[in-house]
Amino acid sequence: DAKTTQPPSMDCAEGRAANLPCNHSTISGNEYVYWYRQIHSQGPQYIIHGLKNNETNEMASLIITEDRKSSTLILPHATLRDTAVYYCVMNAGGTSYGKLTFGQGTILTVHP
Amino acid sequence: EAQVTQNPRYLITVTGKKLTVTCSQNMNHEYMSWYRQDPGLGLRQIYYSMNVEVTDKGDVPEGYKVSRKEKRNFPLILESPSPNQTSLYFCATRTAYTGELFFGEGSRLTVL
Numbered sequence: 001d002a003k004t005t006q007p008p009s010m011d012c013a014e015g016r017a018a019n020l021p022c023n024h025s026t027i028s029g030n031e032y033v034y035w036y037r038q039i040h041s042q043g044p045q046y047i048i049h050g051l052k053n054n055e056t057n058e059m060a061s062l063i064i065t066e067d068r069k070s071s072t073l074i075l076p077h078a079t080l081r082d083t084a085v086y087y088c089v090m091n092a093g094g095t096s097y098g099k100l101t102f103g104q105g106t107i108l109t110v111h112p
Numbered sequence: 113e114a115q116v117t118q119n120p121r122y123l124i125t126v127t128g129k130k131l132t133v134t135c136s137q138n139m140n141h142e143y144m145s146w147y148r149q150d151p152g153l154g155l156r157q158i159y160y161s162m163n164v165e166v167t168d169k170g171d172v173p174e175g176y177k178v179s180r181k182e183k184r185n186f187p188l189i190l191e192s193p194s195p196n197q198t199s200l201y202f203c204a205t206r207t208a209y210t211g212e213l214f215f216g217e218g219s220r221l222t223v224l
Binding site: 036043 | 147160
């Protein structure tokens with residue numbers, strides 16, 4: 001799986017958009033970009049994933065650059081409850097999903 | 113309700129005393145996996161299983177065993193625990209359709 005690089009921490013004001021970057025310059029053609037978040041020591045929670053097109057769901061938007069070497073997770077209106085560690089994870093889709101590597105993630109702090 | 117259930121949730125044990133952390137899922141997923149989480153190191157994959165009787169090593173398999181005799185259960189076995197296995201452990205399953213991971217609530221293990 002491709003290696004990912006994320007900033008260790010970020011701050012965001014409540015109500016503003018939080019934009020979390022992830023660099024995955026060694027991503028291969030069949031690897032998807034997944035985002036998860038972990039609140040305190042709970043099990044990580046799935047947010048969104050994509051291959052090359054931008055994606056949006058009720059939680060967030062995912063913007064993937066045209067060369068697929070980086071992506072940005074956008075929380076459009078951050079709330080205090082969005083304070084968490086956010087992980088960007090690469091993995092091949094379909095049936096090729098054995099090893100999965102999480103990086104150290106980004107600690108997002110949303111402040112009032 | 114879709115669930116991944118781990119037991120025990122908390123355990124304090126002593127060096128060398130064999131223990132098993134159980135993981136059970138009710139989603140009929142073929143893929144299951146174990147992770148450990150340590151401060152500053154993120155989530156690291158220990159073992160994964162693509163299906164019954166099929167298991168493979170993740171990034172940090174030393175000191176652990178697993179078995180997959182039936183689809184719903186994937187126990188993690190520590191034959192001779194050592195203090196460096198003190199950690200927070202997560203079990204996860206994965207749907208083949210979207211690749212989304214579902215995590216258990218975690219098991220906090222302390223080896224004295």
